[in-house]
Each structure stands twice: as C-alpha cells, then as structure tokens.
Amino acid sequence: MRRSNIIYHIINAVIFIALELTALSMLSNNSELQNSWFSNGSQTFMKNIWGFSQNVNQYFSLKKRNDELALDNHELRVRVAQLEAAMADSHVSEIPEQSKEMAGKFRYIPATIAKISNNTHHNYMILDKGTAEGVVKGAGVITGKGVIGVIDAVSEHHSYARSFKNHEMSVSSRLGKDGFIGPMSWDGRSSSRAILKEIPHHAEVTPGDTVYTSGFSTIFPADIPIGTAGEAEIVNGSTYEIEVILFEDFGKLKYVTIVENIGRKEIEELEDEI
C-alpha cells in the first residue's frame, strides 16, 4: 500500500513537472518580458550552483594545493640561496631597488579566476584584478606551469583574458632550453595538448623534451615551462609539427599571475615607426 502510494506521488510529480514546464516554455516563447525574466533567473540559478560546486571542489583540493605551495616555496628558497651564492661570487652586494611586484623587465600581479570557459573553441576567463590594480590590456596571464592567456579587456576591478585554449592565440615557444623556436597553439580538441609548429625538419626532436616560452614576444617572459614534447610529424616535407602535452590543467585553474612587460609600449612604438 505504502509502495503504491509512493509510485502514485511520483507519477503526480512527473506529470505536474512535465505540464508546468510545457506551460512555462509556451509562456516564455510567446512573451519577450517573461522570456528574459526566465533566462535571467536560470542564469542566476546556474551561477549559484556553479559557484557552490567550485567552492566545494576548492575545499577538497586544499591539501593538494598546500603541498604544491610548499614545494614551490622550497624551490624558491633553493633558487634564492643559489642566487645569493652567485651574487657573492660575482661581488654584487645588493639588488637594484624595485617595487615588490617588479622582476627585471616584467611586473607581476597575482590574480584569481572569477569565471572560466573551457569547453568551446573560443575560451576565455574573467580575472578579479582590473585597472585599479594596474592591469593593462595586452598583458599576459601565466602560472608556474605554463601560459594561460592574454588580457583582452579591462574594467576597474576585473579583466577579461583570452585563454590559451582559443584558436586565435599562439605563443612563441622553444623546444628545450636552447632548441628551435616556433609558434605553439592549442590543438582545438584535447584539454591538455597543443601543437608546436614550424620546427625545421633537421631539428632533433626527442619525446619528453620540455617546451618553454621563447621570450621572443612582448607579452611573456622567457623560460616558463609549458609542457613536454610528444609525437612529431613532418608537414609539407619541410617542418615538424610537434604535439605538446601541457603541464597546466585548465580544468583545475584558480590562481594565476598577470605579467606585464614594462618595455612593451616602447617596443611597439618602435615597430610602428618602421
């Protein structure tokens, strides 16, 4: 008796939901006002659900994140110690004074991703830093594990970045520390693979070689590790196209660094003159 009661209630609920959704979709299709109200409501609902699931995911990945940060700290301490030793050897007593955000020709701003799209051919992300924090259009977005994107638009407190996983983006990259240089772009299919193009066919390509940023752009600093070389294929009989397995997992991205080349404007002005 109880079981048939439950089935009866389920049937009632299913019929009610089906008919109510039909009526609401008719209403939405026949009136612009109701249509925009429903779509706003559904967007708000999805945003809250998405935000909640992101928070839960982040909470459960905190331990892993802590481990990664501890490792990063350790590597940085070793690097500082090495640099101090090198400075002592070359009789350099102090580092030229710069703002704490500056390092060489680049200025670094830490940022958090407020929204990211990963499942289209034109992916993007919204970062929580804008003009108020000194972000400018054309700055790069990186992490310790690779190139993430380029800032396309900036508001006071947010910025819009074109993701590396976007057909319109390519990054000048180097195969190995001293190898050949070519443009690298997302393969458009996988979330963790890219294609490094225009590597001369006489180059020695060993699967597993690390691919770095070349530094031959006004956007990204040199020597950021991006991924490892995979299979290589000769295209048109003249150059290699090399599959690159990316280090960064775009699906788990949350914290990034915005990087601005402080000499970029000058270089661009010089290029415009010619």
Place this chain on the structure above:
Amino acid sequence: MRMNQNFGLLYVLMLLCQIALCNYSPLGPYIMLSMLPVMVFCIPLKVSTPLCMIIAFFSGLSVDWLSEGLIGINAAALLPVALARKGIIRIFFGEDLLSRNDSFSFGKFGALKVSAAVSTAIAVFLAIYIILDGAGTRPIWYNLTYFGLSLVCNWLLSLLVTHILTPDDRK
C-alpha cells in the same frame, strides 16, 4: 453517471463564460477575475489528480488561446491548484471526504469552510498568475494590491461558481 455528464457540461459552459469574461470585461489593472481555480477545485474527487492536472492544463490553455492573454500563463497557474486540490480538501474537509470520494458543498460543510477552502485554491492561482504576469518588473505594493483586490472579487464569484458546480447544491 448523470451527475458526471452534468458536471462536464457545466464545466464546458463555465469555460466559455471565462473566455467571454477575459475578452469582454474591462476590470482595470488591479483586478483579475477568474473562475478557473474554483472550477478545477470543484472537479469531482473520483477524478484522479493526474487527470485533474491534464484537465486544468487544457482548460488554462484554451482560455489563453481564445482570449488576449499570454499563452501558457493560466495553464501554469492552474496546475498547482490541481496538484494541491486533494491536499486542500484534506485540510478543510477532512480525510473522510477523500476516502469516500464524496463531494463537498455549502449544505454539508457550511459557507465558511467551503469559502476558506476555495479561497486557498484561488490564492494559490493568483499568487502564481501575478508573479508570472509581472515577471519581476512590478513593485511589491502593486502585486499585493492586485492580489488582495482580485482575491476578494474572485471569492465573491467563487460562491456562485461553487454553488453551480457542487452536486448537492444542484439537487
């Protein structure tokens, strides 16, 4: 059987009246008259809730299509009334009526109880109708005034409709 046929005929006639009411009654922006929630509420209890929801859906749609309203709004507002019908009856008239599949009337339960039950059904209908109609654009005071005035007017109309549709009062 005779009673069912009579109810069906009366229901269709009421539906036509409602369509005429929607098309030809200039009631202004603060009052909305609808017999639909009372009509659905008065559907005999031997009619199951799923069938009642289907009747409510098509009643609402026919009024939407044949009057100048938004298509789907009456259907969307009527469905919760059909779903809640047996629950409201249980609260106001008791489990007995439901188990006997009997019908309610002014004669059996008194005007106060019947009015309260019918007003609850109307309130459910009006709340959903007003929210969907305004689509978040109207101020709360307007919605409350619209709801209050419409509830009073519909309650008065419902006394007549209930009197016509409930079998004991027809004898």
